[in-house]
Amino acid sequence: MIRMIKLNSKIILEKEFKKSMKGYSIEQVDQFLDQIMEDYDAFEKQLNELRAENERLKADLENSTRRQATVQTPTPNTNFDILKRLSNLEKHVFGSKLSE
DSSP, X not given: OOOOOOOXXXXXXXXXXXXXXXXXXXXXXXXXXXXXXXXXXXXXXXXXXXXXHHHHHHXXXXXXXXXXXXXXXXXXXXXXXXXXXXXXXXXXXXXGGGTO
């Protein structure tokens, strides 16, 4: 099951927290959120690169499969075919000299 990503760096940046008398240090929270934003940006960039690479590889695979289907493999010659061709060539080259 693919889980959709709910956060991005803009949502993290714009997140507001309630303030209280004995709350967390605002500077520490801001610094931590900045680190999270950087990670999300890096994650999003890497995800987009991997998606693009995945699409390119799928296209390459499809093109390769098409090329293989259009390339005809030559039929291998059997020994009988080779001997028959050789015999015909000898008859053509030497003609009546073979019967002598």
